[in-house]
Amino acid sequence: MTATGTAVPPRVERRHRVSSLRRGGGIPYLLALPAVLVILLVAGWPLVKIITLSLEKQQSGKYALFHNGGSTAFTGLSNYADALTSSDFWSSLVRSVVFTAVNVVLSVVVGVLIALLLNRVSKWARLLLVAVLLFCWAVPSTVSTQVFAWLFNNQYGVVNYVLGKLPGLSMQGHDWFANPHSGLAVVTLVVVWGAIPLLAISLHAGITQIPKEVLEAARCDGAGPWSAFRHVTLPFLRPLLVILTALSVIWDFGVFSQIWFMRNGHPEPGYQTLGIYMYTQGVSSSHYNTGSTLAVLMMLCLVVVMAFYIRQLFKIGDAE
């Protein structure tokens, strides 16, 4: 909403702001200092550390790193060579990319459809749906994962029961998680279920910002619902849609707890997206150097999306 809502005012204000000499000498630096120090400590240091760790190899025991520093030797890019030549890395990367693509497309499409629906219904129906959406948003992803695991339980799950009512389907005792593909499909449902509220509510707010006259004009010119959406609504929503899609890519690529909880903290290889693979290698099995290397590669995958997102924010003036 701010995407479209505040894009205009700052531009008018800016000239005014600069002319009124809001430079303030050292004050802005003083104000920003605590936040800068915190970010340097909790994000800057770890980022530097993770890169140096990815260039080293532990010589002694597994836990040496945590006791007296251990002895580590600089090994250049050999960790990267190891990671990039391992088939596990590539299969988890492909899994992550497919998982992210499916989740982003589903959440954005369903989000847009629900936003359009919110715009068409009566007030009571809108309030009802928004209330339900807010409740869904409030539920932690760990909790929703457990609820979905229970819904899809092989013995007493209500999903198997309801699907079994359909003619020709026998679902009794069907284990959704025996096959990682169908298991990840259930995880996708959890992720999309959790992502829809934010997308639908903010896209609906974006739709209400579209001037009624423009839609009227389109209708007078004989535009049907589809072409009105295609040529009026969609162009108006574009900046917001681009930003939400970029954010969804970043979040869905980093999905962790949904998969972790669905597999009781022990995801089988077929469930390992890049983040899960990195965590099981680096944290669960204490291979800190391998883990750091994978983490750096994981972040590199996202750099393009991040750059795109930030550029977009500056372009629409939201970051000014």
Added chain:
Amino acid sequence: MSAVLEPTRPVSSVGTSTTTSARPIARRRRRWSTGGWNALAVLIAIVLGFPIFWMLITAFKTSSDINQLVPQFWPHHPTWRAFAEVLDDPLFRDDIRNSFVITVATVAISLVIGFLGALAIARFRFVGRHVFIVVVLIVQMIPLTALTIPMSLLLDNAQLKNTLPGVVIAYLMFSMPFTVWTLRTFIANIPQELDEAALMDGCSRFQVFYKIILPLVGPGLVATGVYGWVLAWNEFVLANTLLLDNNKQTIMVYLLVFQSSPTHGADYGGLMAAATLTSLPVVILFVIFQSRIAAGLTSGAVKG
């Protein structure tokens, strides 16, 4: 719907005076279609709300009613047993208290420091401002999983691993940039003219912050605080990595331990009761501040 319908009428009556007889039909058709869309909205609300409904009724069912091949869509023998058992578990009480301590501390620290940082970028132009903004945006997007290893090293070096203050420090990594960025939007929406008028009237810079901006940004602080609360309360991977003792963990880790323990593994009533209790603080915050949440959700800068 009616908001869309109302302005249509004058336009169409001016343009198509000859087709008066067609209009009631069109209007009736629109009303019918609104009814159809309403029904669809109700259906979607039911489907989306079903998991929450199922969590609640499972928590209130007796174990024998839960383990039925034909699921019961209503708790026929409602019981507090599952809730009582979870609330009786000393680990649950320790862990939920830890979650409260960590979340409150994270939100409070982030709001104070973040407010100052947000003031700097919303109200001043200075060299390095764009760098600061870009850094804030980037850090906000780093997947937490990726930083688990160096974060536990950092806390280990500071002798803070396996302690609550350590987790609070680690949580600042996502909470601080988020708070700065969200508060910036709220501060930027306060007209600059107010500051200028106060400066003219002889207020000092700090009086302007304290007497003009702080009161006006109050609702923004509340909304940002609620979102920050949700982020910190729901966080799992850092807590799972940084806290080792069972009684020092957060409620999210408790849920996983509960689910994987042999005694509780198949106890879906207990699990759903624990899950309900875990979601409750956030739901309560949402109900209290719901109008601001819905408005603030649309700022587009909120992590879900």
